Amino acid sequence: MKLTVVGGGSTYTPELIDGFARLRDTLPVRELVLVDPAADRLDLVGGLARRIFARQGHDGRIVTTSDLDAAVDGADAVLLQLRVGGQAARQQDETWPLECGCVGQETTGAGGLAKALRTVPVVLDIAERVRRANPDAWIIDFTNPVGIVTRALLRAGHRAVGLCNVAIGLQRKFAGLLGVAPADVHLDHVGLNHLTWETAVRLGGPEGADVLPRLLAEHGDAVAADLRLPRPLLDRLGAVPSYYLRYYYAHDEVVGELRTKPSRAAEVAEMERQLLRMYGDPALDEKPALLAERGGAYYSEAAVDLAAALLGGAGSPYQVVNTSNRGTLSFLPDDAVIEVPATVGGKGAAPLPVADVDPLYAGLMANVTAYEDLALDAALRGGRDRVFRALLAHPLVGQYGYAEQLTDLLVAHNREHLAWA
Incomplete structure (x- = not known):
């Protein structure tokens, strides 16, 4: 089995490598190709990757290259984890929206739109090259904004599934609080990428007893602290929102915080400098503890599980993924990309039935889905007016004056x- 990681020079990659090494019985990778245009980073990451494999007794071959076409040739699956513009672009995404009093964040709001505009054309070009190399290959997208990028891939007819680590992170968190194995925790997880709620927490399987009321009663303070949301809000919702909902539920509070502290991009950039120095140490043969602070927790487990299921291996049959709605949520278009539990196998991901969605969540999901449709149109066809329409539709912007200013700032930065700018 050959797997290719596009963006293999990312400081995330050792997390993925560690998962491939530990979970080799689930996903028996014989050749792993890391491809990245940044040769210096790729050399450091590739060296550590080989040492991790050797330490854990994995005899698979790790190849590093900047040649994308060679990297995807014959690949059974291609994982996308690229960042167009690097951390410098992220720094901009997180700062210029604040000039208009709007959240500065790299996956949602105006910053998320900027990332989508930069990313979608690049990803579609990569996907076409994958299809030419092997039309049966699966594309697993971890590149943000996952919902918009996955929708672009599916609309273009690619064999693609989107992946996020929010659900697996909450599964692990809840399992620890409940004192059970993670595999015994199944989430009624519903929404769009980075716009999700846990409406039930079931033990033993998708049809198991819902222990969410018990979880909130006994551990609500700990859950609320992790989300940085008030405990009474969780009690009133009777659900656990993803931490990205804080940008909506506490927008003005978040903007105030972001204006008075260093950006997450600046923190990550410094962390990456430290990590790359560590990766260059020939004695290092395991992922360093600092990597846990970089983000992407449990990404490796989720990626291995998904790839294994898609490629006919030992992956779990039920996984939370990003895939086409196809009537699952009646209030959204069929081609909307939703993030829900699905059955996953050689034919792809099929969403499991979802219980009626509270209008409190459904309304916001419908609004953001409309924004994502406009954002994808802007990413595919360009034009200042399309950017303005997408911003005006986004619930974190919404006012025409802000949309005008943000359009100018987005294009300038x-x-x-942007080929059309």
Whole structure:
């Protein structure tokens, strides 16, 4: 089995490598190709990757290259984890929206739109090259904004599934609080990428007893603290929102915080400098503890599980993924990309039935889905007016004056990445 990681020079990659090494019985990778245009980073990450494999007794071959076509040739699955523009672009995404009093964040709001505009054309070009190399290959997208990128891939007819680590992170968190094995925890997870709620927490399987009321009663303070939301809000919702909902539920509070502290991009950039120095140590043969602070927790487990199921291996039959709605949520278009539990196998991901969704969540999901449709149109066809329409539709922007200012700022800060600008 050959797997290719596009963006293999990312400091995330050792997390993925560690999972491939530990879970080799689930996903028996014989050749793993890391491809990245940044040769210096790729050399450091590739060296550590080989040492991790050797330490854990994995005899698979790890190849590093900057040649994308060679990297995807014959690949059974291709994982996308690229960042167009690097951390410098992320720094901009997280700062210029604050000039208008709007959240500065790299996956949602105006910053998320900028990332989508930079990313979608690049990902579609990669996907076409994958299809030419092997039309049966699966594309697993971890590149943000996952919902918009996955929708672009599926609309273009690619064999693609989107992946996020929010659900697996909450599964692990809840399992620890309940004192059970993670495999015994099944989430009624519903929404869009980075816009999700846990409406039930079931033990033993998808039809198991819902212990969410018990979880909130006994551990609500700990859950609320992790989300940085008030405990009474969780009690009133009777659900656990993803931490990205804080951008909506406490927008003004978050903007105030972001204006008075260093950006997450600046923190990550410094962390990456430290990690790359560590990766260059020839004695290092395991992922360093600092990597846990970089983000992407449990990404490796989720990626291995998904790839194994898609490729006919030992992956779990039920997984939370990003895939086409196809009537699952009646209030959204069939081609909307939703994030829900699904059955996963050689034919792809099929969403499991979802219980009626509270209008409190359904309304916001419908609004953001409309924004994502407009954002994808702007990413595919370009144009200042399409950018303005997408911003005006986003519930974190919404006012025409802000949308006008943000359009100007977005174009000014991303001109080198926008062919039409």
